[in-house]
Amino acid sequence: MGRKEEGLIPEIVSAVVPGPKSVEYHNRCTKYFKGLSEQVKLFPVAFESGKGYVLTDVDGNRYIDFSSGIYVTTLGHCHPKISEAVAKYAGQLMNCHDFTTEIKMRLVEKLAAILPGDLKGFQLYDCGTAAVEAGLRICRAATGKHELVSGFYDFHGKTYGGVSLGHIRSTAYGATRAPGSHMVPRPDPYRPIWTKADGTIDTDKYIEFYEIYLDRGTVGSVAAFVLEPIQGWGGSIIPPDDFFPKLKSLCERKNILLMADEVLTSWGRTGKWLCMEHWNVVPDVVSIGKGFGNGFPVTCVAVREKYAKSFESISASSSYGGNPMACAAALASTEVIEEENLLEHAQHLEKVFRKKMADWTTKYQIVGDCRVKGCLLGVELVKDKKTKEPFDAAGKMVYQKAFRKGLAWIPAGHILRMSPPIIMPEEIAIKGMDIIEESIAETEKELLK
Template sequence: MSYDPNWAQVDVSSLPDLKCTPPGPRSRELHGRASRIMKGYSSQVRLFPVAFERGHGVTLTDVDGNTYIDFSSGIYVAGLGHCHPKITEAVQKYAGRLMNCHDFTTPIKTQVLEKLASITPGDLNGIQFYDSGTACVEAGLRICRAATGRLEFISFHKDFHGKTMGAVSLARLDPSQGLRAPGFFLTPRPFCYRCAFGMTHPECDLYCLRYMDTVIQEETSGRVAAIVLEPIQGWAGSVVPPDDYFPALRRFCDERDILLFADEVLTCMGRTGKMFCVDHWNVVPDVMTLGKGLGNGFPVTAMVVSDKYKDQVEKISASTSYGGNPMACAAALASIEVIEQEHLCERATQLGDFLLKRMAQIKEAHPIVGDVRGKGCLLGMELVKDRETKEPFVEAGQRVYQRAFAKGLAWIPAGHVLRMSPPLIMEQDLAAKAMDIIEESIAEVEGELT
């Protein structure tokens, strides 16, 4: 294939390109029919029920012909841009050659395993593939138990790890989900804007980390297999820990003989400006899970364990029906190559720095913006009723999300937190346009609600 490196270039002056006020008539008609049958939509869809037809690079086009600037990458997935030609070609090749042969070795699987093992931090060289983030988190939990012979886990307030029973037990429970599984304990996250202990970093001396000793002593049986966390919280709105947190957490785990499990499903593959988020702090976890950007839209995820524990993977009957199928392996290998060849970690850092500055200006101008934060192209903005009390402004968050979407920005809500996740390949001038739409929408909603 002859590859055009400018395949995703757009005419910035023509975007967004709205033919009608979205969601338009065809979107309404199709979603109306679909939603009579399909239940359980995300808030992203419930708040703005548009029907999409195609994606190309940094844009999404709906069934009414409206083309949006994409500030969601699907859901933190298509970091290299929608339908990147190299990923499409890789998947197409195996769709016509071999779709599935269970977990038998294939040439493409060997290639991607060797590639992935060569770029993962430190001695993280044991790999098994899955088809969803949730499935590989579950496998990670089982490995931690197999490796330590211990059954308990500590995870963090407002982290998200997926929707199966083990994964939901790591996070806040929806009341309808009933009880947390035995052996799962939660502790406050390093979240300096809303410190659970009312302290300030660095004077706190990482009290939230030290507090985990209290959790271990008072709540667990003392037999903790692993501490599980997102390196940067995605769902909660790009909550970045202070730079001294991760190295201190690694020491904390080592001193207590507890495994460190970094769930990088959302933060991996350049999203935060490094291939893996833990690389920001030069920390090597014992277990790591990868997803989302790994296949740039094709469902492929990976559980990665350190050399020390990789033989334990044999104990947990780790294979699945779809994990590591040839199309998935081809998508993952092509994605890694594109990230490296097109220097997308560097691009994510540059774009993120630009966006953080722009977000700081927006905060300066609009009192309902309480906090702006992020790393690379993983960004968030909190809306509050009052900067002193920091009371979450959920209604404003929803309205700003809907208003900006109607102006042609496809993005991600989370209550009062506006989440931004542009493709890493987005040009700065288009990202600036997206931020103008966001600021305009914030100004309108601020005028209405305050």
């Protein structure tokens, strides 16, 4: 399964990468374009085109895409069905505010059919952050309560509401949290706070703590827990399987909503439409983004039927939300996932990745933990396996080495984050993992000599 692209991949033709044209374009561009991510600063390449899982830079070097932009092009670059769908509406009707269109009607009917449980109320936006903010407003409107609880190292976008529920030091210089925003520890199996006698993580202790915190740490007006199912920015941190079912029960007992921020984890990224489906939990509110339009900026808030009327009280519409091109991109992406059995393929690739990484923690001194759900991966590099001290220098070195060998990707600090498109054939996925392993081995040799 997966879609094979033509030609040798990866293929590095420049004497050094980034090549001369990349360097020139980057220097000219960054004279004016500011605020680059760390990844771009560490590897200032300029891209020209993308097809499927292949990215080509302006010097003609061809890379395996292990990032999908930034978890966005889940179905690969420029899938013909999606590009044609957008082009059709670019030539027919670009915007008509939130009036009904045929394409919007077809999209929301499709969403109602495929999403789990009674998630049957929708509004559309143009970025993940806007969807999150609308979701927060829905939680407040539906409950009449104002406090919100999120988890350490969560990420929910860069506007005030989202930042207030995220790891604030890295996203909001000089800001403080909005009143009523709370942060609690969430279970990270590699770095647990509470463990059982056998040393494994104790989910019940986290839930017990939340119950105490709700009682003593809030003013008793909590509208919702707002959490990423798997923390993407935080480093592909996958909670224990019993966490969300137990949290949902707590929420139900306390009359609190559960909002899942699935901007990063939805639309096939983890092998399901929603990551929460892995744990059979239907959240009350969900934000969906990134892969939803496979590169076209379109996002969604989905809510359970009984809360759908709350959309009326939050002034839900926006300038670009649900425009015809966006609906066409989202509907085409959804149909491609169905037609090409890509949820199953992502689940298959998970097994391939799991097998490749199975011995990394024993084979390499600097690899502390490996984790994967579908095509969402994380490898944590540490200086010492006992203290688990993050090894940032190793993360940077592995990143640059692998990029030079032809792997385009987006690690963050000491955590190697990977998010290949779910259309990737198995042999290319293995090639990508081989490049990463080779780069880890070389880095370990150089840094620990």
